[in-house]
Amino acid sequence: MKTIEIIVSPQGEARIETRGYAGAACQEASRLLEAALGVRQSEQLTSAFFQQPLTVQNHLSAGGHTNPS
Amino acid sequence: MSHIVTIQTEVRCRESVTAACRRLRLPPPTEGTHRLFTSEATGLAVALPAWRYPVVCELPTGTLRYDHYGGRWGDPRQLDRFLQGYAVERATLVARRSGHAVHEEPIADGSIRLVVQMEGAA
Numbered sequence: 602m603k604t605i606e607i608i609v610s611p612q613g614e615a616r617i618e619t620r621g622y623a624g625a626a627c628q629e630a631s632r633l634l635e636a637a638l639g640v641r642q643s644e645q646l647t648s649a650f651f652q653q654p655l656t657v658q659n660h661l662s663a664g665g666h667t668n669p670s
Numbered sequence: 671m672s673h674i675v676t677i678q679t680e681v682r683c684r685e686s687v688t689a690a691c692r693r694l695r696l697p698p699p700t701e702g703t704h705r706l707f708t709s710e711a712t713g714l715a716v717a718l719p720a721w722r723y724p725v726v727c728e729l730p731t732g733t734l735r736y737d738h739y740g741g742r743w744g745d746p747r748q749l750d751r752f753l754q755g756y757a758v759e760r761a762t763l764v765a766r767r768s769g770h771a772v773h774e775e776p777i778a779d780g781s782i783r784l785v786v787q788m789e790g791a792a
Contacts, residue, residue: 603788611780613753627672639680
């Protein structure tokens with residue numbers, strides 16, 4: 602399930618964490634919330650960020666079967 | 671998870687300021703020019719509990735103008751509380767307007783967690 606978790610500290614600082622995304626789609630998903638809340642202080646990419654989205658993997662696999670040469 | 675971003679909150683949305691005041695049971699914010707001891711500030715003023723002068727939100731720049739005289743004229747934690755309420759209301763407003771469900775829950779350390787359901791999003 603794709604979710605965005607926002608934790609707002611008692612001082613009012615927000616930490617936005619995307620879950621369930623592969624690749625850079627997570628950045629696109631959270632961009633609107635980030636812009637609405639304020640100024641980005643830091644960004645940490647996790648291992649899932651560097652995974653290929655599932656749709657791209659399927660496309661590459663199908664391409665292999667249709668081109669036997 | 672795939673990425674984590676930390677955001678310094680800026681107060682730029684009138685509707686979310688009003689919602690934060692409602693959440694914290696503060697008087698509705700008032701627009702105008704307001705005195706801050708020896709200076710003045712123009713914008714949307716929020717009256718925090720037991721603060722001598724208001725916090726004035728300059729929405730176009732996201733700047734907050736206030737004078738609590740090192741805490742003598744107002745507890746800075748009240749300002750933190752307002753900023754937290756504002757950020758929660760702002761994020762909730764934006765997420766819901768984008769068609770997403772939002773679940774809110776308090777955390778033991780005083781933080782507030784929002785979970786935005788993105789499934790089915792474009």
